[in-house]
Amino acid sequence: MKHAETVTFGGSGLDRFAHLRGDAQGLSKAKQSAGTTAILLWRGKPLVHAEDRGTLVRLPMDHVVLKEAISEPIYLGREDSGDCFAYDISNWTPDALDSDALDSFLDRSEQHHPLLDAGQVFCELRGIMPELSARDAELAATAKAVFGWHRSHRFCALCGEQSVMAMAGWQRDCPSCGGHHFPRTDPVVIMLITRGNNVLMGRSPGWPEGMYSLLAGFVEPGETLEAAVRREVVEEANIKVGDVEYVASQPWAFPSSLMFGCRGEALSEEITVDPAELEDAMWVSREEMMQAFTGQHPVLKPARKGAIAHFLLRNWLADRID
Missing domain, CATH: 3.90.79.10 (Nucleoside Triphosphate Pyrophosphohydrolase)
Known part of the structure; x- marks a missing residue:
């Protein structure tokens, strides 16, 4: 179908630059590059601009809030402006958190972290997906899916021991039996x-x-x-x-x-x-x-x-x- 890739999350031509995932030196250099940015998720909700919820917030890699990440970042790929990583700060608990809203069919609640600008909030991806550009939709969906996989696959399916993140977030390795596990779809x-x-x-x-x-x-x-x-x-x-x-x-x-x-x-x-x-x-x-x-x-x-x-x-x- 000629309109096939116009579907939301249908792809933006992001260069995932997969060969960098196993290059520790290259990843370290990318994290320190001036053009590199980070997107941020909390419990699967991407950080967006409150007045323009269709635009992901891209943070500099030295932003203080990234120190609250629960794991190493996921390397998403290379944009024209530079490399892009995703961080997850799901361990943070907002004040007066409305658990009922989070559990509703469509969560319309927004959360603001005190270390972020007032105009930056976490929003449920399903609620903002029609507003996102193709690139931001691909980045947000990729980060949400991979972080979700890490949360539900913390233990080795071969021996039951706890596995560890590898390959810039695109793999989990078992230090006990040597098994390798990859994100599932x-x-x-x-x-x-x-x-x-x-x-x-x-x-x-x-x-x-x-x-x-x-x-x-x-x-x-x-x-x-x-x-x-x-x-x-x-x-x-x-x-x-x-x-x-x-x-x-x-x-x-x-x-x-x-x-x-x-x-x-x-x-x-x-x-x-x-x-x-x-x-x-x-x-x-x-x-x-x-x-x-x-x-x-x-x-x-x-x-x-x-x-x-x-x-x-x-x-x-x-x-x-x-």
């Missing part, structure tokens, strides 16, 4: 299933009222993308699917997925929802989806901007799925 299919003028939409339990999206599910071992699409749609809605085509992909750091956007033609219409998978599913016409996109549908909320479901639906409405 879980493949997920998300599918635009159509029949005539209608598209299949579903909602999971606990979603906000009126929120529906395209059906999605994890790809199983030994399974193709096409087979995963057909299996998931049958399992969730008992709809059989014929031809399936890949459309576009989206890195989804919530926590560590790669979303494979596909389209498929339904061979049946009658929906039978599996309550263990979905709360509801329904066919939605193009006209109704247009109403939803403009916020005028009586039931459906607008598709969430930045998510690949929004991208697929928008291009379907514009007849640009090719």
Whole structure:
């Protein structure tokens, strides 16, 4: 699809400069270079400008707040202006922290660290993703995903001993058995299933009222993308699917997925929802989806901007799925 990489987190052409990851001397030199900057995360939330939440804050490498990092930084790559690292200060606890807001479906709370400028705040990535530039989106998603992997993979899967960060954050090594472990990405299919003028939409339990999206599910071992699409749609809605085509992909750091956007033609219409998978599913016409996109549908909320479901639906409405 000619518009494939315009999806949020779709890639900005960042030179990840991977050969530098294992070069201790080169990394040390990069950290001291005048053009090198750092982005900062707290519990997966990137630091942005309060008045322009679509722009990541880039800090100088000698900023005092970086001393609060819980680990060595992750090397993200080289921009035109210089190298870029990511730091995590998740051990910091803000005053009057609202735990309920952090645990909500969409965390709209903002946190300000006292060592940072007043106009610099931590924001939930899902809330600001439509506003980010392609470059800032790629940097933020990469840092969030890799830091998340380190938090959930602290112990060696081979012997159970605690492993250590290596290769500028892109590897964990076990000092006990010598095992090497690498960041994982879980493949997920998300599918635009159509029949005539209608598209299949579903909602999971606990979603906000009126929120529906395209059906999605994890790809199983030994399974193709096409087979995963057909299996998931049958399992969730008992709809059989014929031809399936890949459309576009989206890195989804919530926590560590790669979303494979596909389209498929339904061979049946009658929906039978599996309550263990979905709360509801329904066919939605193009006209109704247009109403939803403009916020005028009586039931459906607008598709969430930045998510690949929004991208697929928008291009379907514009007849640009090719």
